Amino acid sequence: MIDYLWLLIALPLLGALTLILFGKRIGEPASGWLASALVVIPFLIAATLTVPFIAGAEPETVYLFSWIPVVGANASLLWDPLSALMTLVVTGVGALIHIYSVGYMHGDERYSLFFAYMNLFIASMLTLVLADNFALMFVGWELVGLSSYLLISFWFVKPSAAAAGKKAFIVNRIGDWGFLIALMMIFAAFGTLDFGIVFAEAHSVLSVGLATAITLMLFLGATGKSAQLPLYMWLPDAMEGPTPVSALIHAATMVTAGVYMIARTAALFELAPISLAVVATVGALTALFAATIAVGQRDIKRVLAYSTISQLGYMVMAVGLTAFTAGIFHLTTHAFFKALLFLGAGSVIHAMSNEQDMWKMGGLRKYMPITFATMAIGWLAISGLFPLSGFWSKDEILAAAFAKGGFFTILWVIGVVTAMITAFYMTRLIILTFFGDKRWDEGAHPHESPFTMTIPLIILAVFSAVAGLWNTPVRLGLEHFLEPTFGSIHQVHPAGGLTVWALALISLAVIVIGILVAYGRYGRGDLPTEEGGYWAAALNGYGVDDFYGRVIVAPGKAIATWTAMVFDTKVVDGIVNGLAFGVRAFGSSMRVLQTGWVRSYGAAIVAGSLGVILWLLLQGGAF
Amino acid sequence: MTVTLGWYMVLAAVLFSMGAGGVLIRRNALVMFMSVELMLNSVNLTFIAAGNELGLVEGQVAALFIMVVAAAEVTIGLAILVAVFRRRATANVDVLSELKG
Numbered sequence: 001m002i003d004y005l006w007l008l009i010a011l012p013l014l015g016a017l018t019l020i021l022f023g024k025r026i027g028e029p030a031s032g033w034l035a036s037a038l039v040v041i042p043f044l045i046a047a048t049l050t051v052p053f054i055a056g057a058e059p060e061t062v063y064l065f066s067w068i069p070v071v072g073a074n075a076s077l078l079w080d081p082l083s084a085l086m087t088l089v090v091t092g093v094g095a096l097i098h099i100y101s102v103g104y105m106h107g108d109e110r111y112s113l114f115f116a117y118m119n120l121f122i123a124s125m126l127t128l129v130l131a132d133n134f135a136l137m138f139v140g141w142e143l144v145g146l147s148s149y150l151l152i153s154f155w156f157v158k159p160s161a162a163a164a165g166k167k168a169f170i171v172n173r174i175g176d177w178g179f180l181i182a183l184m185m186i187f188a189a190f191g192t193l194d195f196g197i198v199f200a201e202a203h204s205v206l207s208v209g210l211a212t213a214i215t216l217m218l219f220l221g222a223t224g225k226s227a228q229l230p231l232y233m234w235l236p237d238a239m240e241g242p243t244p245v246s247a248l249i250h251a252a253t254m255v256t257a258g259v260y261m262i263a264r265t266a267a268l269f270e271l272a273p274i275s276l277a278v279v280a281t282v283g284a285l286t287a288l289f290a291a292t293i294a295v296g297q298r299d300i301k302r303v304l305a306y307s308t309i310s311q312l313g314y315m316v317m318a319v320g321l322t323a324f325t326a327g328i329f330h331l332t333t334h335a336f337f338k339a340l341l342f343l344g345a346g347s348v349i350h351a352m353s354n355e356q357d358m359w360k361m362g363g364l365r366k367y368m369p370i371t372f373a374t375m376a377i378g379w380l381a382i383s384g385l386f387p388l389s390g391f392w393s394k395d396e397i398l399a400a401a402f403a404k405g406g407f408f409t410i411l412w413v414i415g416v417v418t419a420m421i422t423a424f425y426m427t428r429l430i431i432l433t434f435f436g437d438k439r440w441d442e443g444a445h446p447h448e449s450p451f452t453m454t455i456p457l458i459i460l461a462v463f464s465a466v467a468g469l470w471n472t473p474v475r476l477g478l479e480h481f482l483e484p485t486f487g488s489i490h491q492v493h494p495a496g497g498l499t500v501w502a503l504a505l506i507s508l509a510v511i512v513i514g515i516l517v518a519y520g521r522y523g524r525g526d527l528p529t530e531e532g533g534y535w536a537a538a539l540n541g542y543g544v545d546d547f548y549g550r551v552i553v554a555p556g557k558a559i560a561t562w563t564a565m566v567f568d569t570k571v572v573d574g575i576v577n578g579l580a581f582g583v584r585a586f587g588s589s590m591r592v593l594q595t596g597w598v599r600s601y602g603a604a605i606v607a608g609s610l611g612v613i614l615w616l617l618l619q620g621g622a623f
Numbered sequence: 624m625t626v627t628l629g630w631y632m633v634l635a636a637v638l639f640s641m642g643a644g645g646v647l648i649r650r651n652a653l654v655m656f657m658s659v660e661l662m663l664n665s666v667n668l669t670f671i672a673a674g675n676e677l678g679l680v681e682g683q684v685a686a687l688f689i690m691v692v693a694a695a696e697v698t699i700g701l702a703i704l705v706a707v708f709r710r711r712a713t714a715n716v717d718v719l720s721e722l723k724g
Binding site: 594595596597598599602603606 | 643646647648650655716717719720721722723
């Protein structure tokens with residue numbers, strides 16, 4: 001059965017190629033259903049292959065073909081609990097979003113091309129997740145970046161969408177640079193890029209300094225892909241893409257690649273305590289920073305985008321605390337509830353004829369009961385209310401921070417504050433969208449979405465509600481499941497007994513406070529104006545984009561202009577033209593020798609011969 | 624008074640110089656050809672004389688080679704000369720200076 005593992009990547013890839021070549025002929029909605037089927041089948045295969053792990057099977061490596069054997073990089077796939085879990089999340093959530101898109105993308109000019117890109121993304125993401133060496137992982141890493149670019153700028157006729165795609169790509173390149181440097185250092189140290197060898201020998205080969213350098217570079221890659229400080233600002237702009245793309249790529253799967261990569265290379269991070277502290281701190285700061293921006297956003301998708309950055313901060317903080325299981329756990333639950341929230345937002349946007357401003361919504365719960373009910377579950381899950389999934393996964397991270405103590409207690413405080421802010425802005429989103437007065441524009445006719453859109457919502461809502469029960473302090477199901485992957489890694493464990501419950505009560509309390517404050521502010525009659533001061537700053541993302549524009553983009557453009565206008569025209573062209581000029585001048589000075597008279601050539605031959613004879617005679621000592 | 628190798632060499636040198644002078648001074652292509660033949664034959668003379676003196680057969684072999692090459696050269700040269708004369712009605716090489724740089 002494991003021999004069919006390659007189909008996980010091959011089927012979506014086949015779908016992408018088929019739809020690019022014959023998509024127009026297959027048409028709507030057949031191409032959507034074809035693409036969905038080519039994600040559902042891999043999900044079923046993956047589910048079948050995951051069953052043995054529950055019974056405690058060993059991880060397996062499936063060798064496909066030789067690729068670059070000299071660097072230890074072959075096309076071979078690693079099937080262990082971690083990659084299995086990621087594959088299930090990617091294909092499971094991916095399949096639901098594909099089905100949702102069948103309805104959502106209805107009537108789009110390039111309907112089949114959209115599904116071709118989506119299938120390409122699934123194939124790329126599975127390459128990233130299943131790779132058993134750094135080189136293949138990097139290929140997947142770059143390919144998801146490409147699919148992300150293609151899908152963000154899918155409606156490239158809009159200049160803002162085209163710009164957002166470019167921004168995502170360029171910002172990610174900075175992270176990719178770090179990842180690539182890390183790969184080079186790993187190859188220099190180990191002579192191979194194979195996961196098995198690198199992780200097994202890391203203890204004996206790496207000094208602390210080298211391990212720190214490698215892991216910091218890897219982490220730079222993760223900050224790009226997972227939208228952490230300081231490389232987060234591409235993600236809010238990525239909302240220019242169609243909403244299913246935001247749900248699949250920019251909430252549930254691709255942006256978690258950084259977290260997955262750190263978890264996968266846990267054996268390296270373990271050797272570098274400084275890197276781990278940096279990772280945890282950056283994660284916590286990102287969580288808080290993005291949450292405070294989310295509070296001031298008016299566009300429903302941008303609230304969710306900043307919320308995603310914030311939640312990714314939690315995951316990064318978790319892996320930085322060496323709570324790898326907790327990080328992966330939050331990754332999984334977040335995939336469910338954030339995909340749910342995005343798809344719900346998409347359903348609302350769809351119903352409101354592409355209106356995204358929450359201040360022009362309101363009172364929608366009567367018109368869209370299913371969307372409202374499912375989104376409410378997502379709202380409570382992300383806020384972390386007992387017993388929904390977010391409660392368990394977020395609390396495990398906070399408990400890990402608390403258990404680690406010392407400096408990390410500060411991170412715990414940041415995490416708790418962020419939880420309160422999260423509850424606040426999510427409540428704000430729900431109230432502004434579904435409750436209160438109708439603030440619609442003229443001509444809006446909200447209606448419930450078709451069944452292809454609501455059924456994925458319902459399924460995701462069920463998982464958002466119950467997925468947390470997999471790993472509770474009472475029954476550590478996920479931790480046991482991931483044992484073959486993280487078995488040799490020293491993880492931080494939350495203190496048992498009363499402390500866990502006390503911490504849970506604290507976070508529940510702050511969450512309830514957050515919800516009540518938001519209700520008091522938005523839920524009773526007139527809405528506050530929210531203009532000027534803090535609100536303007538938050539709406540503008542604290543002007544970080546302007547700051548980067550002035551500090552990095554403007555000097556970069558100035559250097560590029562100088563290179564093009566001065567260096568290229570004067571220096572480069574100068575060298576080339578100067579060479580040509582020199583050759584031409586030398587040639588014209590030599591032209592005089594070509595008299596066209598045979599006599600002069602003959603005289604030159606005679607003179608030359610005489611010269612040679614004279615020289616020979618002198619050499620021979622004749623004189 | 625015996626005729627030694629030196630005499631042949633001096634004669635050959637004189638013939639060679641006359642030929643070279645002819646090539647440089649004369650403007651008629653036909654006469655230049657004749658001068659070239661003179662140079663070639665002076666060289667033949669040195670080969671024969673030196674071969675005889677040293678008792679080697681290679682001197683005569685080289686002379687035979689030179690004769691063959693000279694015959695071929697004259698054939699081609701005269702053919703070109705005839706072609707040029709038909710077109711330009713002159714054998715003056717100074718007029719034929721189109722390759723001037």
